[in-house]
Amino acid sequence: MAESTPTSLPAAEWTSRPQLAKLVEALGPGNARWVGGAVRDTLLGAPVHDIDAATPLKPVEVIDRLDAVGIRTIPTGIDHGTVTAIVEGGNVEITTLRHDVSTDGRRATVAFASDWKDDAARRDFTINALYADPHTLEVHDYFGGVADLAARRVRFIGDARQRIREDYLRILRYFRFQSRFGSQLDAEAEEACAELASSLKGLSRERVGWELQNLLALPDPSATVARMRELGVLQVILPEAGKHEVERLGQLVAAETAHGVAPDAMRRLAALLPAVPPVGESVAARLRLSRSQRERLACVAARDMRDGDNPRALAYAVGVPCAIDRLLMTGADPAPLTGWEPPMLPLKGGEIVASGVAAGPEVARILRSVERQWVDEGFPDRARVEAILAEYLSARPV
Known part of the structure; x- marks a missing residue:
């Protein structure tokens, strides 16, 4: 397929950054084009987060040229042709043009190339194989990516x-x-x-x-x-994600939207799993998730339709993030937790001992009982906690 009719990037803040101009100048005429997501997202009018560049220069030459103008580099993937330039406004990954030598479905053996179209041909989707000239902003489109973007x-x-x-x-x-x-x-x-x-x-x-x-x-x-x-x-x-779980994901997304809660991948993964804590732990282990992610999946899997009865009590017991997940999952309103942080019980075991209770299991039992009532009453102040303690102490057998 021949290169499509020329188009140009619209005006965007990132294309006029002085540090990027310095980088391009250091690489030399015709030796750099912006590529991939930055080009695609600019054409769509979407925010640009990461900037990548392609170049026919070998990595060592890229490093030498940037070093000569004071731009620091990190050889993040030098064996595969990638060097990261440290510049103000956001680092830039610069990758030497490549073509595939062999692939096995998991990794590719590549060789450096000198032809832009060869580099474009090894990319996955047409909308990711768009290159832009840093001086003219002309977009080089070898496989119809601009038309595909327009057609979504x-x-x-x-x-x-x-x-x-x-x-x-x-x-x-x-x-x-x-x-x-x-x-x-x-x-x-x-x-x-x-x-x-x-x-x-x-x-x-x-x-x-x-x-x-x-x-x-x-x-x-x-x-x-x-x-x-x-x-x-x-x-x-x-x-583990059956038809019911997939439907629940849709319901969760609708609940997030209705309550103004930001999307969260772990919450949504939890929605795709049955409400069985060991299943959440097993999936987390299989996908090599972090310990905190594993604990969160297990926590959300322990959800109960009664979670919405007392949202703050739930959050006190399991933490605000997991509580919000469980409330959304069970159709309850998470609004009571907006901006709320679980307080600390204003009572220590030593105070119970000072009241005449011998140190030991009885102190822990009284502390748990006071805490339970404190939570049920909506976390009242210190004076009320002292009154609750006095009630428990007065009810103890002499």
């Missing part, structure tokens, strides 16, 4: 099955990009993803878990997740 279509470059066989994680990336950018479903892409879904079993669990979290963190991934289940993809990476 996520399309693999070339043969979808071949692209997926090069890196099976592209199945999950397809659905993430479809959820974020797509409105038109691509039949070839869906057929390829369904056909090759079982290949996801061969990927590292960390990569699968990370990509799944990226998908679930999007504004509303529920329709995409439902489609993944229809195609048999979800069952491969998350067999």
Whole structure:
């Protein structure tokens, strides 16, 4: 396919940063183009967070040229051609043009290239293979990515099955990009993803878990997740998520929107799991999640339809984040927890001992009883806690 009709990036703050101009000048004429997400998102009018550049220069030469003008670099992926330039306003990843030598579905062996189209051809989707000249802002589009952006279509470059066989994680990336950018479903892409879904079993669990979290963190991934289940993809990476759990994800997203609660990947992952704490722990272990994430999934899995009876008591017991998750999951209003921090019980065991109770299990029992009543009464002040303690002490057998 020939390069499409020229278009240009619209005006954007990042394209006029002095440090980026200095970087481009150091690399030399024709040796740098912005690429990928920054170009794509600028064309869409979306915020740009990360800036990447491509260059025909080898990594060592990139480092030397930037060092000569005082721009510090980090060889973050130098074996694969990537150098990170430390510049004001946000670091820039600069990668030497590449083409694939061999792939096995998990990793690729690459060689440096000198042709921009060769570099574009090894990327996954047409909308990610857009390059922009840093001086003229002209967009170089080799595979129809600009038209696909306009149509909100996520399309693999070339043969979808071949692209997926090069890196099976592209199945999950397809659905993430479809959820974020797509409105038109691509039949070839869906057929390829369904056909090759079982290949996801061969990927590292960390990569699968990370990509799944990226998908679930999007504004509303529920329709995409439902489609993944229809195609048999979800069952491969998350067999615990049945039809009921997928429906619950949609309900959770609606509840988040209704109550103005920001999206959260772990909360949504919890929605896709049955309310059985050991299942949450097992999934967290399988996806190599952190200890805190594992504990959170188990906490949310312990939800109960009575959680909404006393939201602050729930938050005191399990923490505000888990309480909000459980309230949203059970259809309760999390508003009582907005800006609220659980207080500390204004009573210590030593004070009970000072009241005449011998140190030992009895002190702990009285402390728990006072705490329970304090929570039930809505966390009253110190004076009321002292009164509750006095009531318990006076009721003790002499």
